[in-house]
Amino acid sequence: MAVSWVNSAEVLGSDLPLELSGTGNRRAVLMRALREAIRSGRLAPGTRLPPYRSLAADLGLARNTVADAYAELVAEGWLAARQGSGTRVAERTAPRTPVGRPRTPERSALPAHDLVQGRPDPSVFPRTAWLASARRALTRAPHDAFGPGDPRGRPELRRALAGYLARVRGVRASPERIVLCSGAAHGLRLLAEVLGGPWAAEEYGLPFHRELLAGQGVGTRPLTVDEHGARVAELGRTDRAVLLTPAHQFPTGGPLRPDRRAAAVDWARAAGALVVEDDYDGEFRYDRQPVGAVQGLDPEHVVLLGSVSKSLSTTLRIGWLVLPERLVEAVVAAKGEREQWSSATEQLTLADFVESGAYDRQVRRMRQRHRRRRDQLVAALERRAPHVRVTGISAGLHAVLELPPGTERSVVRAAAWQGLAVEGLADYLHPSALAPRGGGRDGLVVGYATPPEHAYPEALEALCRALPPVLG
Amino acid sequence: MAVSWVNSAEVLGSDLPLELSGTGNRRAVLMRALREAIRSGRLAPGTRLPPYRSLAADLGLARNTVADAYAELVAEGWLAARQGSGTRVAERTAPRTPVGRPRTPERSALPAHDLVQGRPDPSVFPRTAWLASARRALTRAPHDAFGPGDPRGRPELRRALAGYLARVRGVRASPERIVLCSGAAHGLRLLAEVLGGPWAAEEYGLPFHRELLAGQGVGTRPLTVDEHGARVAELGRTDRAVLLTPAHQFPTGGPLRPDRRAAAVDWARAAGALVVEDDYDGEFRYDRQPVGAVQGLDPEHVVLLGSVSKSLSTTLRIGWLVLPERLVEAVVAAKGEREQWSSATEQLTLADFVESGAYDRQVRRMRQRHRRRRDQLVAALERRAPHVRVTGISAGLHAVLELPPGTERSVVRAAAWQGLAVEGLADYLHPSALAPRGGGRDGLVVGYATPPEHAYPEALEALCRALPPVLG
Numbered sequence: 042m043a044v045s046w047v048n049s050a051e052v053l054g055s056d057l058p059l060e061l062s063g064t065g066n067r068r069a070v071l072m073r074a075l076r077e078a079i080r081s082g083r084l085a086p087g088t089r090l091p092p093y094r095s096l097a098a099d100l101g102l103a104r105n106t107v108a109d110a111y112a113e114l115v116a117e118g119w120l121a122a123r124q125g126s127g128t129r130v131a132e133r134t135a136p137r138t139p140v141g142r143p144r145t146p147e148r149s150a151l152p153a154h155d156l157v158q159g160r161p162d163p164s165v166f167p168r169t170a171w172l173a174s175a176r177r178a179l180t181r182a183p184h185d186a187f188g189p190g191d192p193r194g195r196p197e198l199r200r201a202l203a204g205y206l207a208r209v210r211g212v213r214a215s216p217e218r219i220v221l222c223s224g225a226a227h228g229l230r231l232l233a234e235v236l237g238g239p240w241a242a243e244e245y246g247l248p249f250h251r252e253l254l255a256g257q258g259v260g261t262r263p264l265t266v267d268e269h270g271a272r273v274a275e276l277g278r279t280d281r282a283v284l285l286t287p288a289h290q291f292p293t294g295g296p297l298r299p300d301r302r303a304a305a306v307d308w309a310r311a312a313g314a315l316v317v318e319d320d321y322d323g324e325f326r327y328d329r330q331p332v333g334a335v336q337g338l339d340p341e342h343v344v345l346l347g348s349v350s351k352s353l354s355t356t357l358r359i360g361w362l363v364l365p366e367r368l369v370e371a372v373v374a375a376k377g378e379r380e381q382w383s384s385a386t387e388q389l390t391l392a393d394f395v396e397s398g399a400y401d402r403q404v405r406r407m408r409q410r411h412r413r414r415r416d417q418l419v420a421a422l423e424r425r426a427p428h429v430r431v432t433g434i435s436a437g438l439h440a441v442l443e444l445p446p447g448t449e450r451s452v453v454r455a456a457a458w459q460g461l462a463v464e465g466l467a468d469y470l471h472p473s474a475l476a477p478r479g480g481g482r483d484g485l486v487v488g489y490a491t492p493p494e495h496a497y498p499e500a501l502e503a504l505c506r507a508l509p510p511v512l513g
Numbered sequence: 514m515a516v517s518w519v520n521s522a523e524v525l526g527s528d529l530p531l532e533l534s535g536t537g538n539r540r541a542v543l544m545r546a547l548r549e550a551i552r553s554g555r556l557a558p559g560t561r562l563p564p565y566r567s568l569a570a571d572l573g574l575a576r577n578t579v580a581d582a583y584a585e586l587v588a589e590g591w592l593a594a595r596q597g598s599g600t601r602v603a604e605r606t607a608p609r610t611p612v613g614r615p616r617t618p619e620r621s622a623l624p625a626h627d628l629v630q631g632r633p634d635p636s637v638f639p640r641t642a643w644l645a646s647a648r649r650a651l652t653r654a655p656h657d658a659f660g661p662g663d664p665r666g667r668p669e670l671r672r673a674l675a676g677y678l679a680r681v682r683g684v685r686a687s688p689e690r691i692v693l694c695s696g697a698a699h700g701l702r703l704l705a706e707v708l709g710g711p712w713a714a715e716e717y718g719l720p721f722h723r724e725l726l727a728g729q730g731v732g733t734r735p736l737t738v739d740e741h742g743a744r745v746a747e748l749g750r751t752d753r754a755v756l757l758t759p760a761h762q763f764p765t766g767g768p769l770r771p772d773r774r775a776a777a778v779d780w781a782r783a784a785g786a787l788v789v790e791d792d793y794d795g796e797f798r799y800d801r802q803p804v805g806a807v808q809g810l811d812p813e814h815v816v817l818l819g820s821v822s823k824s825l826s827t828t829l830r831i832g833w834l835v836l837p838e839r840l841v842e843a844v845v846a847a848k849g850e851r852e853q854w855s856s857a858t859e860q861l862t863l864a865d866f867v868e869s870g871a872y873d874r875q876v877r878r879m880r881q882r883h884r885r886r887r888d889q890l891v892a893a894l895e896r897r898a899p900h901v902r903v904t905g906i907s908a909g910l911h912a913v914l915e916l917p918p919g920t921e922r923s924v925v926r927a928a929a930w931q932g933l934a935v936e937g938l939a940d941y942l943h944p945s946a947l948a949p950r951g952g953g954r955d956g957l958v959v960g961y962a963t964p965p966e967h968a969y970p971e972a973l974e975a976l977c978r979a980l981p982p983v984l985g
Contacts, residue, residue, distance in 0.1 A: 356857030
């Protein structure tokens, strides 16, 4: 265990300087970075943090910002402050794993329970079926598959995706207007470079996306999100694009209402702008037919952004952009005509995986699994916390638990004391959004696909223990 | 066949605007783009090009620049000018493939013979051994291999590479200071972002690298290259880094002389700068032991940049940076802590491929093959053109054929008439270099690893036919 404090670079995580230079709330950004460092084991239990003055100086932050972040994380149970020995990472946040050396992500510590969304249980990767596709694809591939190829990506995969997306998501795609990339984040970078800013974005969304855009010089302006999705009437003439999650607003959970879908497309046509449709979990709808992609309404004014991160694994690094024809050349130029980014052998394997029906089977299996998880969550809440309303459950890999106004932070804190990592809605709010606008928006974002099978019931138990008691 | 002319975007290739905005000679950049478009089949034989005035206007170039480029390409045989029907892609540059639609890279046309360096014959990819490694790696992988991991890349591969590079290249590497990336170009982008400019670079080098750096705002200043490699005494105090190819100067061919290796490191220490060692073909040395990496002299002042592009395939998209410890965090930040870029399954497969000895076997097989190719080239020249001197043949995948001063362009042109794609040394010269500085530097860069086995003898025949007759 460290006796002197760790240096700031270790505390930070290396994304932090970029994030702090962005548009976010700096205290929140720092808190998130610290939580993430603790969760990932980069900061092991017992590790001593630098005095807040030092960290503030290193990061160019106000002392109060760092002091507040420390205090809040102590309150949430991530850190422990002891008289005379400074601030340390709390011992109890990682009770199950041996204490690792700091900065050895290989031996990562994990929280006892993890319901943070966005990290599907990696144990579900279909190794056997994937290897079978790899064998078929590599055996069948022409020699030129191992040499430089089309900068848009392998034609086999673009053809397979065009068919799949048309069939499953109602996307109007031809292989010619699909550009493959290294995951959705890479696709977003390319669009930022080609389109420039500013963009509009849903007031609730992935901070990583906003920060990535900010890193590319593209500022985002928040659109109010209500129970029908983003209020697209707030779109303006100066926005070059709007980033939307129409199938399943992220993270609040509803689909974008049909009239708003049409209005977003009308706006894009009139303003000469683009709708960027982040179709991050469009295949995972439980209670009715999938909501088709907005892209189908107007392929010349909507870009569909997708990846295999939710359906297969984030680690394959394959995503796609379905582009208006006029943007294909510019996106390829931004990508670099000589750089493929995604492995051709993986592209060919995925093409076979899709064409052979294995992808459909995997999506079906995942959908059943997620749905069962969701049902378990709903049942546990009905039994243990019937006063807590769950929303956003008709699709996806997460749900939102509505909390009484003003209680979110204390619930996240209580969860941490239960050894449970879970995030509040506030973690997803655009820093420029004036909250609360849509009424009480305290809530927990519960990623029910995250824990391995055996650990899920205990995680639900911990969650229920952390929830507030019935209101009087 | 097209009757109207193709539009400029098709002529261009989408990298061109970026390249034209760079520091290169614009005529040469345009010519290269046009040659590449013809070679790749993006511009099919018979396709009509836009009038030079239109293209000049579209590209923001002087009319003369475009007119000169057209005239030279007509002279080289790539284009054909017919009275009254404008300029077209010559029919004979792609005699073997059916005429495809323009802009259909899937149905690419190829020159009859291809000795352009940098494109190793893709038919040598070891499919069976690779699949065996994939099977072992995916079977053995822990579940967390399919979830988010260390932003530096999979530890299995970083460990395997650290061992391999130490053993084969004399690199002083620990897994902690290796950052995996999506090929050498991605590594170079990351270094450009972290180090800033300006850099020094060998006056002969890959235009793609210079243009990539320019695209990141990093200008390059040329260092004279003589028979002992780059004259590192020309390095200055303002250079943030120098990009060198010490094992085998690219493309002229010699190793960097030992005193210059030491001097480069001394300069980096004194100037607080870095040597960026592009170890693009360090494993392919034929006549004596491999020349060890400069990185071994001082791991804190040299970054080693490598990839599997020459040894396995460019399409795997796996490269690596061996970094000074102080740069690791910044490079990871530039890479993005949440983005892996390289597929984890491919990383695990490569780790097994290295650890199991399959990588050594592949390198050995490739070395034998390249050496045999080189010997055939040397033998053919001795027989058919004994007056042409070949240099740079003790390593690598290409050789340089020295040509009498002032003849390079006409030889490249004569080669095109033989249906042979091959490049001259001038294609690699830094645009700011005052040539000739080192005496007569006309030469052909002959990539002898490029053709498939059956096509190599004919390619050599075509080459010999294109060479100038004995000088009087």
